[in-house]
Amino acid sequence: MNKSDSYNLKYHITPPYGLLNDPNGLAFFNHQYHVFYQWNPKGTEHKHKCWGHVVSSDLVHWQRKSVALEPSEWYDKDGIYSGGAIVHNEQLYLFYTGNVVRDDGVKESYQCAAVSEDGEHFQKIGPLFEHPKGYTRHVRDPKVWRDHNGDWWLIVGGQREDMTGDTLIYKSTDLSNWECQGSFFEHDNKFGYMWECPDVLNFAENDIFVFSPQGLPEVGEYYKNPNQSGYIVGKLLETGKFSGNLSDFKELDRGFDFYAPQSFRVNDRIIMFGWMSAxxxxxxxAVPTIQEGWIHALTLPREIVLINGVLYQKPLPELQLLRLDGAHYKGNIRSGGWLLPSLQVEFIVHFSMLTQNFKMIIRNAVQIDYNSEENSLTVWRTNWLTNQKEYRKATLTNRLAGMQIFIESSSLEIFVNEGEEVFSLRYFLEDTEQRSVLLEAGDNEGEIKIYQLHECKA
Incomplete structure (x- = not known):
């Protein structure tokens, strides 16, 4: 079944068919960027999980490869679940969670590895260690790194038997023998019932613990999605454990659809992908693309930088390779309307001095409201299941200076103040001729740039 122009994404990573979820195994290997992802090639349900695989030389133009990992062994026969990658001794190692449903109905999880010399064909190594005591079978999503002493560390998300979330850490000197060091992050707080997709980002001034807690109750304008992804600023200790405070947890993305992010470092850059779903x-x-035999997408790659204790997510400069024709408006932009040249557009608005409220309406489907007094940004969309309006809101630390918006036929990624806040979301509009952007911006000076973007997937 073909993907319609109404919903198809031309410059995001999507599955050729079936269901896509978490980004996995991000790596730079053999002069190419490798992105793996959870994939059900047999349908649009969360079953039959494999690892799909795409590669790129520039993080923009992607080529599909054959499935990298699929259920085949006793320890992963019911699904290849999420995990990370490392490059060592000119080989690419993948770490993943094998899902097993025994004949008696009991479910089990195994932390496994596979290795490749060419980045395409992988030999499975099997389980790395026994399941930890005191934890339910919900232990998954291994992420591995090497420290400056040459030791290897592996963290994995988990659920304690008291139904609270946690992350465990293991140590190895050879990538084969792993010793559990206990909880990665000591805490007594009940902060969700499961922590998924743990990750560690290292900066000169601090370290960052990224994870995706499930089951957080809403607090004001926070935690409105079914599951959250966020981070804590702290320090990675010589013991391999992390020092930080749960009370400092910050959401990574303030939009409707962002979960399970994973990062990798290439030279001096940390690059992150997320799953554009929550x-x-x-x-x-109820997502309309199910009728076309596919569902979900990854976010665009984002460079992650730490500024004054806050993670900024910046669109990669390489994304400018997508640009085709452009238009530029400068001066008083208090109100106006623009017709998008296609359904693949980068829309940039900068304000030289924003003193009043403004409103932007994209394709009569998504509305962005700025409240000058609160210095807050609210993004509205129509829920395709309930047909009701719903919103996500963030109060900015800095005055609003600009937004860089990547528009597709059924997705938006809104980067605010060069990545101080990001709103990622899906929306579904059947009318491909609806390409208007309306702006009510008071009496404000600034400029607008509009670039048509081209298709970049095999």
């Missing part, structure tokens, strides 16, 4: 099951089953 839906409950009922909302997911």
């Amino acid at each position: 839906m409950n099951e009922e909302t997911e089953r």
Whole structure:
């Protein structure tokens, strides 16, 4: 079944068919960027998980490869679940969670590895260690790194038997023998019932613990999605453990659809992808692309930088390779309307001095409201299941100076103040002729740039 122009994404990573979820195994190997992802090639349900695989030389133009990992062994026969990658001795190692449902119905998880010399064909190594005591079978998503002493560390998300979230850390000198060091992050707080997709980002001034807690209750304008992804600023200790405070947890993305991010370092850059979904099951089953035999996408790659204790997410400069024709408007932009040249557009608005409220309406489907008094930004969309308006809101630290918006036929990624806040979301509009952008911006000076973007997937 073909993807329609109404919903197809031309410059995001999507599955050729079936269901896509978490980004996995991000790596730079053999002069190419490798992105793996959770993939069900047999349908649009969360079953039959494999690892799909795409490669690129520039993080923009992607080529599909054959499936990298699929269920085949006793320890992963019911699904290849999420994990990370490392490059060592000119080989690419993948770490993943094998899902098993025994004949008696009991479910088990195994932390596994596979290795490749060419980056395409992988030999499975099997389970790395026994399941930890005191934890339910919900232990998954291994991420591995090497420290300056040459030791290897592996963290994995988990759920304690008291139904609280946690992350475990293991140490190895040879990538084969692993010793559990206990909880990666000592805490007594009940902060969700499961922590998924743990990750560590290293900066000169601090370290960052990124994870995706499930089951957080809403607090004001925070934690409105079914599951969250965020981070804590702290320090990675010589013991391999992390020192930080749960009370400092910050959401990574303030939009509707962002979850399970993973990062990798290439030279001096940290690059992150996320899964552009945070839906409950009922909302997911109503996504229109299911009728076309596919569902979900990854976010665009983002460079992660730490500024004054806050993670900024910046669109990669390489994304400018997508640009085709452009238009430029400068001066008083208090109100106006623009017709997008296609459904693949980069829309940039800068304000030289923003003193009043403004409103932007994209394709009559997504609305962005700025409240000058609160210095807050609110993004509205129509829920495709309920047909009701819903919103996400963030109060900015700095005055709003600009937004860089990547528009597709069924997705938006809004980068605010060069990545101080990001709103990622899906929306579904059947009318491909609706390409208007309306702006009510008071009496404000600034400039607008509009670039048509081209298709970049095999």
